Amino acid sequence: MAVIFPSRRVRKTPFTPGVEAAGVGGYTVYNHMLLPTFFEGVAADAAHLKQHVQIWDVACERQVQIKGPDALRLMKLLSPRDMDRMEPDQCYYVPTVDHQGGMLNDPVAVKLADDHYWLSVADGDLWQFALGLAIGRSLDVEIDEPDVSPLAVQGPKADDLMARVFGDVVRDIRFFRYKRLPFEGREFVVARSGWSKQGGFEIYVEGSEYGMPLWDALFAAGQDLNVRAGCPNNIERIESGLLSFGNDMGRENTPYECGLGRFCNSPEDFIGKAALADQAKNGPPRQIRPLVIEGEIGMCAGSWPLLADGRQVGQVGSAIHSPEFGVNVAIGMVDRSHWAPGTRIEIETEQGMRWAVVQERFWR
Amino acid sequence: MAVIFPSRRVRKTPFTPGVEAAGVGGYTVYNHMLLPTFFEGVAADAAHLKQHVQIWDVACERQVQIKGPDALRLMKLLSPRDMDRMEPDQCYYVPTVDHQGGMLNDPVAVKLADDHYWLSVADGDLWQFALGLAIGRSLDVEIDEPDVSPLAVQGPKADDLMARVFGDVVRDIRFFRYKRLPFEGREFVVARSGWSKQGGFEIYVEGSEYGMPLWDALFAAGQDLNVRAGCPNNIERIESGLLSFGNDMGRENTPYECGLGRFCNSPEDFIGKAALADQAKNGPPRQIRPLVIEGEIGMCAGSWPLLADGRQVGQVGSAIHSPEFGVNVAIGMVDRSHWAPGTRIEIETEQGMRWAVVQERFWR
Structure with a gap:
């Protein structure tokens, strides 16, 4: 355990003022950004998460934005999953691999349009791989990190809290689907997803200036629901079998080794497909x-x-x-x-x- | 300021036991690894660095290893510097850019053989860009992160201390050149380099198990030189004009904007060359x-x-x-x-x- 200093290189998030005011107890660094690790304590946080509702600063789930005429072509190279089946309001868990089938990241892909995707990444500069590949193949596509900071609302009371801020329409959002919902004159992608099995949503906050207003609105609306600041919880997520890239697996592992073989169903010639053929047939x-x-x-x-x-x-x-x-x-x-x-x-x-x-x- | 927990994802280094025993005061995270930020205090550390000699755990300067028949070809795509002029015992500061001329990293390249290079990188997964590019261009090259952890010896007494451990031959190493020198039956690349202007060396410790033996040997040899544990010092490096990637510049900047135009002399068609042509001619x-x-x-x-x-x-x-x-x-x-x-x-x-x-x- 040691003290960490934020710097421009290790960024604060749009929600850091709220996180600090809520009495954050520790941070880790994830995608060059601060990620809280506990508030009251990991065990106390877990107990609260399982009963009530929490707001999580997961801005560190940075988005790799892939946009342009060749966006789908690049996605098909990056994704072991069949991208043609992906619907326009869908999120896909996509274990991305290198040419030898080794895991590079396990992002959630969000389809915004046929020529526009976000990859909500685990810790690692996957945008650099995507960019190198796009340049190498001369693809007509732009790759950057937009000003999008996810905020998670997790816990059994998440539907009730979200309905108060975004309307009852949130109750109709299916798992790993999203709707575009208005907040203070802006529209955000609101998905039923998140790194717990307590249920909840991730709001892709586009525009840092909307971060604290949304944070405050959620807390104001949830006082009687016992809303608290929280963060991905190391007890709850291990109990739930949610994998942490870099902790539970890395480039030395294939998706089959990670138990993610069911996500490798693409008919396309994605990067690493040939290398994975043996494990696809015989298991890892x-x-x-x-x-x-x-x-x-x-x-x-x-x-x-x-x-x-x-x-x-x-x-x-x-x-x-x-x-x-x-x-x-x-x-x-x-x-x-x-x-x-x-x-x-x-x-x-x-x-x-x-x-x-x-x-x-x-x-x- | 907040507490940080190490995990498998945020790695300790081979020197962490020494760093902890020396009373490290704070860490940052750099290339998914712990990097100390101060010991006694940033100002006290700076004063000591300018007078004596310090041992720095800079294991977080991870190496992107590029090896194989197409290694030089890939280096020529990645490097705005003329790689053909690079001699076999040389280190090159190489501001690496994307197709639009934006800085991706500012590594130090180490030439080990005609088909074998290390890029000692600043904070960022440059290996992902190199790997994507190599796959995209179907280059015959392996890209990985070897078990190499740099240890820096910095300060005006660095030559004296290093001579006691590696022999007087270290005095003959010229700036940004290296020699392979033995330590406990192993050979390490020892370069005259480092992120201060107080003089000194970087030892590329190959094999984590040699980390603490070397750390201990340097401390044992330097008691009368007032050797201490240190780290890249934010006062000394700003005074010296040593740039920090992610703090002072990023992908939104070109090498010319960073004052690194003199390193852009490659006659090859490196990635970003066309985009940099205007600034090469007219300035940034x-x-x-x-x-x-x-x-x-x-x-x-x-x-x-x-x-x-x-x-x-x-x-x-x-x-x-x-x-x-x-x-x-x-x-x-x-x-x-x-x-x-x-x-x-x-x-x-x-x-x-x-x-x-x-x-x-x-x-x-």
Whole structure:
């Protein structure tokens, strides 16, 4: 744990004044921007999230804007998913890979028009890959980062709160679909999505100057709903099996290893397709698994090796105690030889050796 | 200011145990890695750096490794500098640009062999641009991030300290040249370079397991030289006019605007060459300038607009009080209309309006 200074390079967000006023307890840096990590505490935040409604500053989910006559052509190169099936109000989870099938990012694609897409990216400058590829292939497309800052509204009371600010029409938005809804004379993309399984929305706030007015409007409307500032919660998201790019997987992994094979259905010749053919047919040699770690554990500040007979059979990149389930929940990348539910594997944590047990499924 | 947690995604470095033991006061995140920002204090650290010798954990200067038959071809696309003039023991400062001439990064290229280069990058995933371009052009080249972590030895006593660990041969290394020198049975690239103007070296430590042994060896050898842990120092580097990518310039700027036109001498058709032709001939419409800011200033945690008659004529991305020169030193991007030395411009800091005065030259 150490202090961090914001700078122009490590940017504040349009919502930072609200986050600071709400008493943020810690930050991480994500896409060159501040991302809160807790407010009251990770466990207290999780308990509140599961009962009420929270406003999350996820401006760090920056948008890679792809616009122009060749936008769809570039999307088809970048996306293992069949882009022709994507409807004009849809969001697609798109595990993007390199020529060897290694994960580059796992953005959510938002289709704004046939020649206009956003990729709402995990941590990493995916725009640089898209730009290099577009230049290399001489595609007629513009790639930049627009002034769009997502704000998430998450929790079981999210529909009620959002309806008060955007109208009852929000209740009709289906999962991973969006509507364009007005706020103070501007229209925002409002999607039913977000990095929790408590339900909720992501508002793509276009224009930094609308950030705090929207933040304030949501808080003013939600006082009796016990609305609070929150952030992606490391307990809730591990219980829910939501993967964190860079923690749970990276370029060394394929989408099949990440359990994302169902998103690789494109008939097009996307980058990495040939390299993925074998795993598409025969399955991957290792894969993401939920694990319980026995005993007491500390903070997972790196990668914890999974060991069997002194040989490494995987690693864990995320682990934390779950008060709700009364166990230490973890996400690991586990070799095929040891991935069957019930398998007990030794794990080397920073506080010593523990036992990890492969689970049948995530907790939610 | 807020607390930051390391995670697998925000990595510790091979030198983190040494940095922590030395009492690091703050971190920033740079290339998904922890970078110390001060130890005793930024001003005390600067004073020590100018008198003695410091060891800096700059592992976050990650290497983009470009290797293979088409390595030089890719370098010629990426580099505005004439790569054919580069000698086999040389380091090149290479302002890398996109197709519109906008800065993508300002790495130091290290030539290891005709088919093998490292780009020691500033904050940003330049490997993604290089990879996208290589795939787009079907180049036969591998691009990855090797296990190489630079450690800098900076300050007027750097030669003496380095000679004790690597031998007197280090004294013969010329500026931006390197030698391969042995340490505990391994050979490291040791270059005369670093992000200060106090003199010194950067050791490209290949193999994380050699990190702490080398750190410890340097400290053991330098007790009587008053060696201390340090880090890139925001006072010294602004006084010296060393630019920080993301703070002082970004994709919205060309190399000419950054005062780096002299590095754009490639006869090849590098990416962005055509877009830069006009500025190569007529000069840029704005350019980096040293500035003094009058009065008291706070921490520059964003971008401070420069204003003339209510119109923006530039901005400052770095500013801090210099005890040595007794003024607030700053780096700005200033419009041609206001860049002449002596020009007084209003500046909007987070603490209120101040006056900034354009300087003839940096302080060192």
